[in-house]
Amino acid sequence: MSAVRFRPKPLxxxxxxxxxxxxxxxxxxxxxxxxxxxxxxxPRTVADVLRAIEAAMPLRAGTTTTVDRIIVGxxxxxxxxxxxxxxxxxxxLREAVARRANLLVVHEPTFYQASDDVSALDGDPVYAEKxxxxxxxxxxxxxxxxxxxxCDPDGVRFGIVEALGWxxxxxxxxxxxxxxxxxxxxxxxxxxxxxxxAPNLHYIGDPTMLVRRMHISPGYNSFRSVLPVWxxxxxxxxIAGEIFEWEAAExxxxxxxxxxxxxxxxxxxxVSEEPGSAWMATWLKAIAPTTPIHHxxxxxxxxxxxxxxxx
Ligand SMILES: [Zn+2]
Numbered sequence: 001m002s003a004v005r006f007r008p009k010p011l012x013x014x015x016x017x018x019x020x021x022x023x024x025x026x027x028x029x030x031x032x033x034x035x036x037x038x039x040x041x042x043p044r045t046v047a048d049v050l051r052a053i054e055a056a057m058p059l060r061a062g063t064t065t066t067v068d069r070i071i072v073g074x075x076x077x078x079x080x081x082x083x084x085x086x087x088x089x090x091x092x093l094r095e096a097v098a099r100r101a102n103l104l105v106v107h108e109p110t111f112y113q114a115s116d117d118v119s120a121l122d123g124d125p126v127y128a129e130k131x132x133x134x135x136x137x138x139x140x141x142x143x144x145x146x147x148x149x150x151c152d153p154d155g156v157r158f159g160i161v162e163a164l165g166w167x168x169x170x171x172x173x174x175x176x177x178x179x180x181x182x183x184x185x186x187x188x189x190x191x192x193x194x195x196x197x198a199p200n201l202h203y204i205g206d207p208t209m210l211v212r213r214m215h216i217s218p219g220y221n222s223f224r225s226v227l228p229v230w231x232x233x234x235x236x237x238x239i240a241g242e243i244f245e246w247e248a249a250e251x252x253x254x255x256x257x258x259x260x261x262x263x264x265x266x267x268x269x270x271v272s273e274e275p276g277s278a279w280m281a282t283w284l285k286a287i288a289p290t291t292p293i294h295h296x297x298x299x300x301x302x303x304x305x306x307x308x309x310x311x
Contacts, residue, residue: 043288046103046140047075049082052287053105053144060150068147071110072131073140079103081292084281086270088141090130092296097137099294104141105284107148107156107277108269110134116143148276155283156276160218160239163275164195176217177233182210185237185263192239198271200300204252205263211237218272223248238264241272270298 043049050070059066081101085092088106096104109116111127121127134141148155153175161170166178186207193201215235217226221243229235243249243266255262266272274297281295 042290043079045075046073046077046079049079049103049284049288049291050075050142053142053147053284056287057144057147057151057283059146063146063150066146067109067115068143068145071106071116071141071143072134073138075140075142077102077138077140079288079291081294082281082284082288084277084284084293084295086274086277086298088134089298090133092298093130093133093137093139095296096139099292101292101294102137102139104139105144105280106141107143107145107273107280109143110141144280148280155279156218156273157216159274159276159279160196160272161216164192174233176215176229177235178214178216179212180214182212185209185211185265188237188239189265192265192267196267196271196274197297198267200268200271200302200304201265203263203265204249205237205256205265206261209236209261209263211263213237214239217241218276219269221248223251227251236261236263239272240264240266241269242266268300270300274298 043052059068079102081096081099082103082105083092083096083099083101084105086106087108088096088104088110092104096102110130111118111121113120118127151158153170153172157175158167158170161167161178166180169178169180171177171179184207185203185205188211189201189203189207192198213233213235215226215229215233215238217229217238217240219241221238221240223244226238226240226243226248230238238252243264249264252262252264278295278297281293284293
């Protein structure tokens with residue numbers, strides 16, 4: 001291990017001091033003022049809301065394909081309420097019906113694959129029953145994945161940084177990297193567990209290790225996507241939603257075994273992106289000020305055995 005190799009490169013200076021909420025609001029306002037006039041009127045139909053989202057939260061310039069679309073439902077119906085969530089699980093769908101909300105703005109697939117391609121699900125009972133539930137209750141599922149990630153800054157990345165209390169350290173020039181005063185990995189994990197209400201943290205590294213520079217990358221991370229950031233910025237800790245056990249996790253285990261002071265903390269996919277989805281509910285209030293809007297956390301997809309509580 002060489003000290004030279006792990007000397008962090010200084011980050012570009014931020015342009016003036018930014019408060020975290022000030023940054024978020026500046027971005028949010030700019031987008032909303034760019035929205036067409038009709039979107040500032042109270043929306044009457046689900047389609048009114050979707051048109052306002054599409055206008056105020058555009059896709060990245062030059063985008064030719066997107067997973068963002070109506071997944072199920074007819075949008076030309078009166079709007080009764082809006083739910084934002086990471087995944088429209090059966091639990092979330094039932095809760096939406098109980099709250100009389102007919103529009104769900106979701107971040108991830110309804111039908112289990114990246115682009116909601118259902119060709120392999122033809123005749124599948126789980127798919128058929130879920131789809132029938134959505135249609136029977138007149139729900140409209142709108143996928144908002146690429147739009148929120150196309151925001152500047154990325155609404156999901158900034159969501160987790162702010163939820164963890166590091167919004168003031170957010171550097172829009174290098175949004176993946178956050179520098180903090182030296183803090184032990186153990187203290188960071190305790191804080192992440194508490195602030196993100198994360199029941200199932202996994203980590204690689206020494207809890208007494210001091211962390212100064214973090215790579216924050218909510219959602220799924222491939223080894224190929226992580227490595228260039230580590231080469232360029234040399235962080236101590238990756239905070240991610242999920243990484244594959246058979247690739248990036250083994251790289252970090254080897255790094256630790258070879259004596260490098262490196263660590264990874266993975267929170268679970270939803271937990272890491274949930275703050276962005278919660279923020280989406282707040283953002284929508286400007287578009288639909290008189291409509292009931294709620295965020296419903298999707299929760300952990302897997303149970304632990306033995307459970308943490310010993311039950
Ligand atoms: Zn995402």
